[in-house]
Amino acid sequence: MSEARFDPEIMQAATVAQQLAARPEASVFVEANAGSGKTRVLVDRVINLLLAGHKPETILCVTYTKAAAAEMKERLFKRLGDWSVTADAALAEELEKLLGRELKPGEANTARKLFAQALETPGGLKIQTIHAFCENLLRRFPLEAGAPPGFETLDDAAARRALQAARRRVLASLTPDEVNTLIETGGPEAIDTILRWARSNRHDVAAEIERVGGVDALSDQLWPVLDLPAGADPDALKADAVADLPRAGLEAAAHAMCHDGKPTDAKRGEILRQALAATDPGLAFDMVLTFFFTDKGRGKRVAALATKAIADPLPHVITLLESEAERFEAVRDMIGRAAMARASAVALRVADCFVRAYDAELEQARALDFDDLVRLAGLLLAPENPFSGWVGYKLDGMLAHALIDEAQDTAPRQWDMIRGLTTEFFAGEGASELDRTLFVVGDEKQSIYSFQGAEPARFLAEGDHLAASAAAVEQPFERPGLDVSFRSAPEILAAVDQAFAAKIPAPEVKFLAGASAMPFARYQGHRAARSGTPGCVEIWPAVPKPEKLEESSIFDPVDQRARGSSRDVLAQAVAGEIADMIARGDAVWEEKGGKFCQRPVRPADIAILVWRRTGGFFEEVIRQLKVKGVPVAGADRMVLRDQTAVKDLLALGRFAMTSGDDLALAEVLRSPLFDPVDPDLPGIDEQALYDLARTRTDIKRRGTLWNALYTSEDPRFADARIALTAVRDQADKTRLYDLFTGFLNDRTPTGETRWARIYARLGEEARDPLQEFLARALQHERDEGGALASFIARVEGEDTQIKREMSADRDEVQVMTVHASKGLERPVIILPDTTRSPVTGKTDPVFAHPECGLLWSPRKAEDPDVVARLRETATNKQLAEHGRLLYVALTRARDRLIVCGWRQGHGDLGQISEDSWYQQLSDAWTGDTWAEIDTPVNLVVDSCAPGLRFGPAPTALGTADLARTGVSDIPTWAIAPAAAEGGMIRSAAPSSLLADDEHEPAVRSPLADPGGHRFRRGDVIHKLLQTLPDLPPDRRQAAAQRFLSVRADIAEADRAQIITETLGILDHPDFAPLFGPGSRAEVALVGHAPGLPDRTIIRGQVDRLVVTDNEVLIIDYKTNRPPPSEVAAVAKVYLGQMATYRALLRAVHPGKSVRCALLWTDAARLMPLPDAVLDDIFDAGAA
Template identity: 35%
Template sequence: MLTDRVARLLLAGVDPANILCLTYTKAAAAEMQTRLFKRLGGWAMKEDEPLIEELRTLGLTEGLEPVNLREARRLFAQALETPGGLKIQTIHAFCASLLRRFPLEAGVSPQFRELDERGMALLRAEVAEEMATGPQASLVDAVAKYLSGDAFEDMLEVIAGKREAFSPCPVEADLRALLALAEDASEDSLLACIESAERRQLLRDVTDLGLTGGANDQKAARALQRVCTQDRFALSTLAELEKVFLYGATAEKNEPFSAKIGAFPTKGLRGRAPELIERLEELMHDVEAARELRLCLQAHARNHDLHAFAAAFVEAYERKKLARGLLDFDDLIARARGLLTDPAVAQWVLYRLDGGIDHILVDEAQDTSPGQWAVIERLADEFASGEGRDPQRHRTIFVVGDRKQSIFSFQGADAEGFDRMQAHFGERLSRIGQTLQSQQLEYSFRSSEAVLNVVDATFRDHDGLGETAPTTHLAFRAGMPGRVDLWPPVPKVERAKDERPWTDPVDSTDPKDANLQLAEKVAIAVEDMIHNGSLPVEVDGVWMRRPVTPGDVMILVQRRSTLFSAIIRELKKRNLDVAGADRLKLRAELAVRDIEAVLRFLALPEDSLSLACALKSPLFGWTERQLYHLAQPRPEGQSLWDALRGAGESEALTILKDLRDKADFLRPYDLVNRLLLRHDGRRRLLARLGPEAEDGIDAFLAQALTYESEAVPSLTGFLEWRGQDEVEVKRQMDAAGDRIRVMTVHGAKGLEAPIVILPDCAKRQAPQLSPLYPMEGGRLLWACPKDDMPRLMRERREALLAAQERERRRLLYVAMTRAEAWLVVCGAGECGPESWHGSVERGLDELEAPEHPCLDGRGRRYGGDWDHLPKAPKRARRLPPKPVPVPDFGPVPPPGPRPVALAPTDLGGAKILPDEHDASTRDPEASRARALARGHLLHLALEHLPVTSPETVAALLAATEDAALAGNLSEIVAEAQALMAASHLAALFAPDALAEVDLSAEIEGVGRLHGTIDRLLVAPEAVTAIDFKTNRVFPSTPEEVPEGILRQMGAYAAMLAALYPGRAVRTAILWTHTATLMPLPSALVMAALQRAPGPGGDPTS
């Protein structure tokens, strides 16, 4: 419907950039964009008549002239070329783009990052840890005493998701008002009504009396004895007295928590001390009367502790996110709403947006939260103010929603918000003389008439659907055959504990469990459908039948439980194509565990268990026998890795050696990719585990990239980071291909299938409410244990349970309306009247659906059969192209060695005169090392002087490795200064002289050369290269210069000739010991270069 609306707007000439479509999920946004581009692309290729016919189906009856048809064909290109693309996105994506456009006004970092669920969990844990070990530890302790196990982490998640209720911290009066607690009510005033010296004596007397009675009297007496030993009564004392004096919550003959008048003490003891009974019963009445106030005071203390902690936690949590430039999903909405409502910047932002949005379309509006509505409201309010009143500018808001499908209250969805916003926009439009158009959509474009009839009958009382009257659905495809099957429930089988084999784990599921039996029946039925069943299909206006394919079947459950896993397992057991679970827990994925086993071994080669797991995995494919023969003969203390290396070469050893060699140099992502691609790991895992393993592998790689963006990459760091929290991956089941889909009803929102099976229709177990109850004014009340709830809290609990039950009814509605032609309803265990199974059965009773045989019993079926329909013609399959023979080109020769760039100093030949070695030493190598060190330091000094002071240069030289060999560093600095001060060398050290010039060039006959010239003088007519030589003994004429130096200078001349064509090239040597500048004839150095060895030659020649 939204796609049709966008198409009509584009046909009316609306700029695609001025349309904003907001969807509930990314999958819905992608699907809508795909459908729109498919339609516009089809228009671009259609002939006139088919195009006119399709435009008429959109309601266009005028303006279908050829000129307008050309405009319709151009819409595809226009949509593609829209800057930034069409704005079809989720509300969160739109808010994120809004914040990136106005980061300063929103008070966020322009480079903010969006936190995923794992990042939020780690950040919450970090904040709580800092609070627990810091000055706010008392706040943590006050709350932690009420929680155990994972409940504290769950509470942090709830607090972070409801942060607006805790900021700022509510005042004392607000907390008391939540519980209707009087201002003067206190623990002391309450206990004063119970505790007195006379009553303490009464309790001691009753205790003594009870100790002489039977077992029950003695048990009560011991409890009273503990009370009597207390120095001062407290609220916990009252709770102890209630256990003795009041009936419990499960009392049948008496009112729960009423005084045991006449029942305590027992009849036998009452006659022994009649003088105590009257006073005791008075005390019991007082304890009964005090109970409600005691519960309120304890609930108040509990909530006071929570709100104090939560306010500090939220402040620290927000501060840490701001410091790191992070925003979570709720922040995107809250910040965008603040941006659009802040008086200081809202008008400016709306002014900038006002010219860019003319039409707003909202999908699945029934699941929109109040915060999201606030953003939409501020955007659309401009349509009825300012420029929005311009009659020449047509602006609209188009909202599609169905109260009956509001099932996301746990994510903040507000089903009643749809009606509130409808009234709001109606009132706004009435101010400018316009009317809000509201249309009821009675036709279903998906389901058959039979399915819709059962839906109508099931929800005849319309309880929980948010409708004021029963809804009657009309099938758009009225003649489409359909059916609804109801299977009899699989009965629950109780087995005695001693019937279970002692070898079974204590937490294992009984093989005769009703859920396992139902899963097997569902798998058998699906297998029969695919092999023998058929589905109706319309071919040129005639209904026919076609075979069932795996992609036609969708199995929906209320929650991921034993039944969910068992169905997937049974389907796989029968080799049926199943897409797997719609959500993956990454740590439980076999492919991920196999990869992690390899990584743990690479991080610690002595980890024999991880190596054994890796070898047994599909990555290496070892059998139990192979592993046993490797591990069993090992001497004590030898690791499995040492045994593998000692067993000789193998494929596993080659792969592991390669990965170990790279483990310290590659990032975790690259290391895993090397295992998966270079060593064929991905193919092996998919071949063994099936295509559904690919989602887990890809998610693991994405986790590696996320880790590398948050921390310094290392293998051990990545493994530790992965172990901090479980990652759950959501799979897009709309792209499951031709495979059976097994998923929750929530995950199936927006999806459909020809065959839908609902196996999870038994009576639902006790519902789970959030520990924080929403109250009036946006405040939250932390719930106490059920038996400790004061009256207002109990009433609120009952209201929330009723709302949850209404949503569960809506969930059934959503589940049933996913089916196109065939709906199957079944269940295991107790399927009473309040279960989904019972609700559908009542609907079939109303429709008088007859009995129908099913797998192993008599079920019921409503609707017709289509086996009598003619078979639909098989679609022609496109044959694969014939293979083209490839010529036998022969093996590709191996690539030759890569050419190595030489330095001019590596061209061979002597670098010093024969008599230059220091005569005072018998070690020529040591003498040469000192000369090289001195030369390096002199070059370094000439490079930094005179810009750097002599003292700093001396310190720089002292910090080098050559300082120990070079001798007196002050002499070197002085020698450099003397050279720079020499008048005949002024041109070498002038400001326009280039120092330490890197050159690289390809020289024919020599190869690639790369070198550094000490000084380069560039003039319009000539370039001169000067090289510094620190030789103590040097020649008197150029012809006596050592061969190696001449080759080096020849190389410089050849490279400069290539770089400066048309200029004369000169070379010279500066003998630094005497500051002598010796020009070298060009013919001399070039002749020496010709004598240098070619590429690959011997440089010693």
């Protein structure tokens, strides 16, 4: 075996190409294969420009993502930082290798100073995304660009809100006829389908409408585009077709078929007779279609219009019927096109309305979205802009060198902006007198973001344009190709070339129909820099469909998939192989200083890449990995409301708002929030919850689960009763963020926080969704006021995906989509989702058209020729991008690549789509170099053919060698149990300071107070006593009636009693000082005072507070029925609450007398609380 290293000859060739690409005096267009060192070339070029004396502030690097910009900055500053302290000889050697020549005097000293020069550049080096650059440009020239000065850039959340507001405006503007047209044409999803298309094509739609002078003028173009007379209407066409029927001949034909033909003729003749007798033209037309065509008039022409019993004696009847069938077929086609024109006109109006509504939302917010940034920047720099000369003059000394990264993903509008920015580089004085360059690097084979507007053909066209522009002014220009991969093993690169090299169309077929489905216009093969480091490629047999799925239980969730499908079998096989390769210690290669050595594989070395998250495999393979004990990072993207931990907090929030929500409370009780980490401690299992639920019912069956929990003596519910009481009490008094973080941070009776309980059940991947949930709570407080109800509704109503930052430091298997893997590399890549077709029946039914704006055709079978061509073009683009996506997936692998899949669909074994990745690779990966192997699939399914492997099997290094290199032993202190945190400061409500068994007293019998009516009644009275005193006495009753009129959960008689009780208190002369000047309602108190428990912050709210010059009076409303008649009968929890308020307010108002009283609303009685009773309350409670 040859030495494991980089091949010197190939490395030399790669170095020459990279030096050519980094040549600072030339403009360069680079096509770089995956793993060919593209980022290094970018950094080299920036350094070469700095070494050549160009100022850092005149260099602009545009990257595709923030992560790419951060990586480039990190690499650049690391190299420059290292140079500032590197020894002279080593620095000279590295600089000569970079420049490809001997150093000139002083260049080494210049290199040492570059780090400080870059750091001291005003504003820093401009390495940023294209959107960030456009934003900065518009902020400098807002008036010239037509942007609002001081504009905001919409983040994802703000953009979603603007879209939702625009959607509401559109829905409000639609007429009933338009709604009917939309639903009849496209079903219930029609409006959202059109709005999605309008959002993606917003600026094009607006430009087309402006070009022709309005949406009506653009709609008028639909009829000629569809080869129709102007304004052709489907109903009128039907009526005309029926009116032109040769009735006499058809009536004779129908009579003959009914009386002289066979039963088949008689049945069809009756249809024709009824059609001729119908008075409604639409019904008559449909029946004629049913007579002439299959599938109720929608299909092909019937094979025989009549049997020989009619055809032989009456040939003229057949001639007449065939003539009418031909006429009606043409009319049917015309009516379909007319219906499409009418529906497309409505869709166009919806799109126009949406564009105007969305623009209005942005204008009102003085905001721009990402599309606006690029469009306005392009318009600002366009030659047609009268200010472009002025802008160019101002930018003249600021930009001399532009570098464009990941150029294959640049959209046409972005290319237009780049051209406007760099036009002066190749024109007039700018070209002849100044040294300016444009550097573009990308790879057509990796263009996978068409949904963001990327067009690989434009990438290649820009290369030709750059070459022509440089040649026109005799500027140096280079077009090197970087074909050497430093990443992948030779076997992997050979397999990639074998899969794709034959996909390039020959010149004679390049422009034929179907050729546009080819993934690349040209293909640059690969050379491996690695030598003596073999890898392998495996393709497993596709798992066949099982004969029978496992039967699901009636107790299974309704959305749970049946187990045992081919997809599930493959997920088990993949998870099992990963567990086995880790256990065996399968070898992977690791490079150190240009040399390679082998080490055992770790979980972090493995990535599973799927085409899409849909279909169930994504979740199933994660589940199987967890079952087998393999560390797995979880999903790379998430919908916040669908995350289990977030669902638990949403249920907690719903309970806090409405304690009578039994489902929410049940969800909370069965969640990890009340499940001890120690499995030996009792938790709330299903049986305990069922038993609790049975105790909630009374004779009227209106009891709530909260009533049952509150009175339960089961010790398993003690923690929940105390914690949920506090949450319920704090829900309308505590900040949203504090409500949830306080609950999660509180120590439970078993010692751990609720964070720890969640992680114990759900794993560390629960951290990201919980932190995002809490961040949303903070944002909601800032932007929307922080109401709990609106926050819960906002989170539950959003289905936007959130990207999780996948940490490379955690030793976990990653499962992600191929799109998300762009830029990633791993020693082991597994591609399981390979057998599906990229062309599904749910392709976008709205097609842009240059003459009429759009054409809307939800059903492919009804496409006219013009739409069929548009759909074929879209399908070919989809297939081409799917091929490029496969290239990206295959080239993520360094040492081992596994391709597998599952069959599904029709047939005993299931199907593999003809245009799937699996089929393409199965057809390409053949020959003597591919050896048959047994795979994990063969161990599960005996009937499968063997798999294939190219390259040697990985060496098993054994479990003894699995320790990570370079990791020191964990110190003793790191694994010692942490000391108890009993001394930490805690937050508490006044009602929680007594012993745990001192709870709010029960009121009456549960039979007399079903469904938590006491809580609703008390809340309502509290609210009325808070708000009514601010109104004149003569308006209070009417206001109370209005307030209670919306409370459908309170009976009419109870409403009247509540109003009488409340007004009786407010009108009572003895209580006038409580509601007069100097009194305040719902006063929040936060703090600590002498006499209260140490290291405890009290958070409470006083119902009514009266402060005079000499005293402070604290009033708390109590709605108990019946109320106690003496202080001795008052619940200790109430006394403790008032004693706490008194202590806090004594600290706030030193020198004033502080008195406390309870106002019993049921009896309209004020009960003063003696100081002596309050002085002893904590001691008595503790005893």
